[in-house]
Amino acid sequence: MNGKSAGKKTAELPVAELSPKEASREQARLAALLRRADIAYHQQDAPFISDAEYDAARRRLREIEARFPALARPDSPTGTVGAPPREGFARVGHAVAMLSLDNAFTDQEVLEFDARLRRFLGLGEAVLSYTSEPKIDGLSLSVRYENGHLVQAATRGDGHTGEDVTANARTIDDLPEHLTGAPAVLEVRGEVYMTHADFAELNAAQRASGDRPFANPRNAAAGSLRQLDPAVSASRPLKFFAYGWGQLSEPLADTQIDALARLAELGFATNPLTRLCHGPEELLRHYREIEATRADLGYDIDGVVCKVNDLALQRRLGSRSNTPRWAIAHKFPAETAWTRLLRIDIQVGRTGALSPVARLKPVTVGGVVVSNATLHNEDYIRGIDASGNPIRGGRDIREGDWVKVYRAGDVIPKIADVDLARRPPDARPYEFPARCPECGSDAIREPGDAVRRCTGGMYCPAQAMERLRHFVSRNAFDIEGLGAKQVETFYLLGWIREPADIFTLAERDAGGEKAIAGLEDVLNRLRGGADPNEQKKALAEALGLEHFDPERARERFEERSRTPLARQHGWGVRSARNLFHAIEERRRIALERLIFALGIRHVGEAAAKLLARHYRSWDGFARAMSAARVGEGPEWEELLNIDGVGEVMARALVIVFHQEGERALIERLVAQLREIEPAREAAAPDSPIAGKTVVFTGTLERMTRSEAKAQAERLGARVAGSVSKKTDLVVAGPGAGSKAKRAAELGVEIIDEDTWLELIGDA
DNA sequence: GTGCCTCGAGTTCA
DNA sequence: CTCGAGGCAC
Numbered sequence: 156m157n158g159k160s161a162g163k164k165t166a167e168l169p170v171a172e173l174s175p176k177e178a179s180r181e182q183a184r185l186a187a188l189l190r191r192a193d194i195a196y197h198q199q200d201a202p203f204i205s206d207a208e209y210d211a212a213r214r215r216l217r218e219i220e221a222r223f224p225a226l227a228r229p230d231s232p233t234g235t236v237g238a239p240p241r242e243g244f245a246r247v248g249h250a251v252a253m254l255s256l257d258n259a260f261t262d263q264e265v266l267e268f269d270a271r272l273r274r275f276l277g278l279g280e281a282v283l284s285y286t287s288e289p290k291i292d293g294l295s296l297s298v299r300y301e302n303g304h305l306v307q308a309a310t311r312g313d314g315h316t317g318e319d320v321t322a323n324a325r326t327i328d329d330l331p332e333h334l335t336g337a338p339a340v341l342e343v344r345g346e347v348y349m350t351h352a353d354f355a356e357l358n359a360a361q362r363a364s365g366d367r368p369f370a371n372p373r374n375a376a377a378g379s380l381r382q383l384d385p386a387v388s389a390s391r392p393l394k395f396f397a398y399g400w401g402q403l404s405e406p407l408a409d410t411q412i413d414a415l416a417r418l419a420e421l422g423f424a425t426n427p428l429t430r431l432c433h434g435p436e437e438l439l440r441h442y443r444e445i446e447a448t449r450a451d452l453g454y455d456i457d458g459v460v461c462k463v464n465d466l467a468l469q470r471r472l473g474s475r476s477n478t479p480r481w482a483i484a485h486k487f488p489a490e491t492a493w494t495r496l497l498r499i500d501i502q503v504g505r506t507g508a509l510s511p512v513a514r515l516k517p518v519t520v521g522g523v524v525v526s527n528a529t530l531h532n533e534d535y536i537r538g539i540d541a542s543g544n545p546i547r548g549g550r551d552i553r554e555g556d557w558v559k560v561y562r563a564g565d566v567i568p569k570i571a572d573v574d575l576a577r578r579p580p581d582a583r584p585y586e587f588p589a590r591c592p593e594c595g596s597d598a599i600r601e602p603g604d605a606v607r608r609c610t611g612g613m614y615c616p617a618q619a620m621e622r623l624r625h626f627v628s629r630n631a632f633d634i635e636g637l638g639a640k641q642v643e644t645f646y647l648l649g650w651i652r653e654p655a656d657i658f659t660l661a662e663r664d665a666g667g668e669k670a671i672a673g674l675e676d677v678l679n680r681l682r683g684g685a686d687p688n689e690q691k692k693a694l695a696e697a698l699g700l701e702h703f704d705p706e707r708a709r710e711r712f713e714e715r716s717r718t719p720l721a722r723q724h725g726w727g728v729r730s731a732r733n734l735f736h737a738i739e740e741r742r743r744i745a746l747e748r749l750i751f752a753l754g755i756r757h758v759g760e761a762a763a764k765l766l767a768r769h770y771r772s773w774d775g776f777a778r779a780m781s782a783a784r785v786g787e788g789p790e791w792e793e794l795l796n797i798d799g800v801g802e803v804m805a806r807a808l809v810i811v812f813h814q815e816g817e818r819a820l821i822e823r824l825v826a827q828l829r830e831i832e833p834a835r836e837a838a839a840p841d842s843p844i845a846g847k848t849v850v851f852t853g854t855l856e857r858m859t860r861s862e863a864k865a866q867a868e869r870l871g872a873r874v875a876g877s878v879s880k881k882t883d884l885v886v887a888g889p890g891a892g893s894k895a896k897r898a899a900e901l902g903v904e905i906i907d908e909d910t911w912l913e914l915i916g917d918a
Numbered sequence: 919g920t921g922c923c924t925c926g927a928g929t930t931c932a
Numbered sequence: 933c934t935c936g937a938g939g940c941a942c
Contacts, residue, residue: 374932475923504928512929529929531935564933567929605936606927757938759926799925801939852941876940894941 170218178219185216214328217389244318244381247309251401253297253344254314255477256460256484258564262439265461268483269435272463275472275480284464286411287441288398288429290484292455293348294377297401298324300341303334310380314477323380326389329396331422342401343423349376350454353392371522372455397423398460411464431464442485449487458486489561491571492525494518496556499530499585503593503617505625506756507609511536511587513558513570520562528560528568532605533587553582593617613816619653620646622754626654630760631752632744635737636730644723653820654752658742658827661735664720742829746773749831753821755811757804765799766808767834768868773825780812798850798864798876843914844872847883852894863911870915878903886911 166181173181189212259265273283295311308324309317324330327347334341349357349372357375358368369375379391397418400407407414412431419425428445432438442459449456463469463481472480495516502510511530518525530536530552538551550573552558559572591598591609593616600607609615613622623646624639626632637657645651650660691703698711721731744752751763758766770776783790785806794805811817825831849872851863863886864874878885878897885898885905898905906914 370932378932477924502928506927508928510928523931525930527930529934531928562930562933566931567933568931569929569934603937757926761925799939803938 170215173219182216182219185212185219188212189216213332217326244310244320246312246316247307247319248316249297249309249312249314249401251342252314253295253311253317253401254474254479256482257478258458259483259485260488265438265442265483265485266435268461269438272472272481276468282434283468284434285432285438285461286415286429286464287432287438287445287459287461288426289445289452289456290458290460290486291346291348291396291426292373292457293346294373294380296320296324296345296347296380296395298330298343298345299402300334300337300343302339303337305330305332318381320380322385323382323388326385326391327393327395329394329424334421337421338404338407340402340404341407341421342403343397343418344399344401345395345397345423347376347380347393347395348372348454349379349391349393352453353394357391374522394454395424396426398426406466409466411462411466411469414466432461438485446487456487458484460484489563490521491559491561492518492520493557493559493574496552496554496558496570499536499552499554501588501592503591503609503615503621505618505621505754507591507598507611507615507618508606509588509591509598509609510606511585513552515558515560515568518560520560520568523562525560525562525568528570530570533600533607534605536585536587551584553578553585555579555582591615591617613653613820616646623651623654625754626752627657631748632657632741633748634734634741636734637737648723650719653823655820655823655827657738658824660720661738664731664735742827743832744828744830745832746771746776746834749773749828750776753811756807758808762799762804765797769797769873770834772833773831777812777821777825780808781818783809783812785809796875796877796879798874800876844870844884848873848875849884849886850875850878850882850894850898851886866915 166184168177170178257268259268269283273279273281276283297309297311297317298305299307299309305325306321307319308321308330309319311317324347325332351372354369354372354375361368369378375391376393379388379393382388382391398415400414400418407417412429415425415429428448430441432441438459438461445456445459461483463472469479469481474480496513497516498514500512500514502512504510510532513528513530515526515528535550536552550570552570552573555578557574557577558570559574560568561571563569587607589598589607590596591611594609594611594614596609596611596615598607598609609618611618613619620643623642627634627637627639627642632654634657642651642657645660650663651657695701695703700707700711720726720734721728745767747763747767750758750766751760766776770779779790779793782788783794783805785791791805791809794800794808795802812821844867849867851867851874867874875882878894878901882898882901882903885895885903887895887898887905887907895905
């Protein structure tokens with residue numbers, strides 16, 4: 156700048172032009188201002204500066220702290236500096252789930268979306284209005300305001316539980332700290348992103364400081380928001396577009412477009428390209444407009460989001476388990492790249508499924524280097540199914556081919572095309588192995604099945620190892636310090652061949668345990684003895700040394716305390732002990748985790764939960780499975796009658812409990828456990844439906860079936876899939892058919908949805 | 919038997 | 933994230 160700038164008041168200078176001294180002065184001024192403002196606002200309820208001025212001051216202070224880290228003080232009112240870096244982020248539950256969106260890739264799919272909604276709503280030929288806005292390629296954030304104050308910010312996570320990134324979110328300029336005239340509770344949802352310009356600058360700085368540059372703006376934004384030290388986040392140029400909301404104490408508006416306008420009024424950035432569109436043709440036109448300007452936007456977008464404008468209609472349409480019915484993401488075609496397919500490998504999964512994987516000449520697709528891609532199954536590689544029909548997306552793929560790679564959903568690498576012109580003349584159609592490449596057993600394909608499976612069962616090393624990995628996975632036994640990698644190592648060492656072995660590991664490692672006990676003895680002697688010479692003598696003796704020598708004593712000490720495990724690379728005495736401790740703790744396990752951990756085919760997390768809730772205890776479950784016979788008898792009927800269990804799953808369960816090898820494996824495991832916690836008892840034993848068996852049928856209008864089911868279970872009822880003598884109550888919506896009829900025949904009480912809601916006291 | 923919808927299983931890379 | 937398939941309503 157020019158020499159005059161020195162004469163300007165410090166408060167007016169851009170932060171970049173401040174000398175360290177000026178910065179320090181300015182920092183003190185701003186900190187004092189903010190502190191006074193906070194007191195006036197919170198304690199005296201008499202603000203003397205506007206929210207905008209407050210935010211500007213806070214932003215400036217943050218900028219100074221980011222640029223002059225030496226000035227950062229732990230008591231800074233920005234609350235962003237000096238906070239002790241934490242282990243990770245606290246988990247936060249979302250009061251209103253953050254759902255993901257259904258995708259559309261073609262115009263056709265958008266037209267179908269519109270047609271589906273009009274059919275669902277019974278609108279006939281009437282035109283539905285939608286909002287249409289760019290889909291920002293960043294990461295979703297939910298920001299909670301209470302009485303106008305920003306109190307919490309959370310990432311999406313799995314949609315139900317995210318991570319608490321409040322301190323970091325406070326450093327985003329587009330997020331006001333205070334709102335005026337907002338509902339008492341307001342959760343704003345939107346996308347955190349980084350512009351191309353900021354991204355380039357950040358990466359230049361990363362390179363200059365020797366740090367690794369980020370692959371793309373989205374990764375940079377995600378990495379910046381998930382910094383453990385908020386001061387680092389503060390120095391990153393993150394931005395935010397609001398596009399929706401979660402929990403609200405009062406509605407924002409009657410339509411999506413007005414709600415967005417309201418958010419903009421409150422001080423949030425909303426995307427300027429948002430339009431109201433009448434009917435699907437306008438949606439498609441807007442999509443093309445946005446596609447045309449995509450390159451000039453200055454930030455990444457990966458499509459356009461269409462939402463039903465009328466919020467009352469949104470409510471009527473409701474949501475499926477993971478996606479709202481009233482919105483769709485119309486995605487741009489994914490980026491692709493050509494590369495050479497070097498080789499096709501076969502992997503063997505937990506259930507014995509043989510999956511072909513393409514090993515590729517590494518190639519960059521969408522900023523990420525890809526060297527593997529899934530090829531799904533046998534038919535996919537041949538491009539035709541078993542009956543000779545071409546399959547969707549399938550190609551005749553051969554080793555040596557040039558292939559076009561893309562990342563489905565911007566994540567999973569897949570093969571989109573094969574360049575036949577460049578196919579090597581000697582390329583042969585890939586011959587899918589008929590034997591398991593891991594154990595040599597026959598690999599067969601059941602009729603109607605898409606995958607070929609190894610028949611080696613628990614005797615196939617690949618399957619055994621995959622089953623162990625599944626056993627220790629997050630929703631199964633989840634043993635700290637025993638991840639997929641560790642089990643793999645232990646499996647290869649021969650220490651763990653089946654789940655029960657995990658629990659005898661400590662015992663078998665006991666050579667070391669004894670040594671540790673011996674060392675403790677030595678330590679005790681050291682602490683007890685008064686005479687240093689006596690101590691040395693005692694120590695030498697305990698370590699089997701003739702004379703005391705510090706170096707040799709230490710060597711011996713280490714050597715003695717090393718058990719087989721502790722001798723492993725990356726392990727030590729302490730980590731081994733921690734592992735054994737974590738394993739001990741898991742001798743107590745929730746029933747549903749145990750059932751899931753068994754890795755029975757078709758029995759995933761949801762099914763395991765169902766079974767645990769139904770049978771209540773391990774004994775009840777195991778006895779029923781052992782007593783059941785496929786296709787007949789009361790136990791079989793009971794199993795099938797669980798809502799969500801069909802014949803295929805029931806068969807898989809019963810068969811496992813009747814195969815000698817599998818059964819013995821389960822028994823060996825259970826013998827190692829101390830306590831299997833029964834499924835949670837009814838939360839409300841005094842509710843009117845506690846202990847009753849309820850069946851839902853027909854269309855429920857006020858809630859989804861799964862919501863109704865979850866609610867009934869919370870209140871202590873069992874939800875069954877079909878009506879029998881044991882059914883106490885049938886809740887029938889419009890369109891109920893055979894089930895209501897059968898209930899009437901059996902004299903079971905039938906009520907409608909409203910009566911049901913009244914009954915459970917939630918009208 | 920057909921058409922949702924959800925779940926299970928397998929997948930990649932940072 | 934996606935595909936295939938199980939389960940259920942119609």
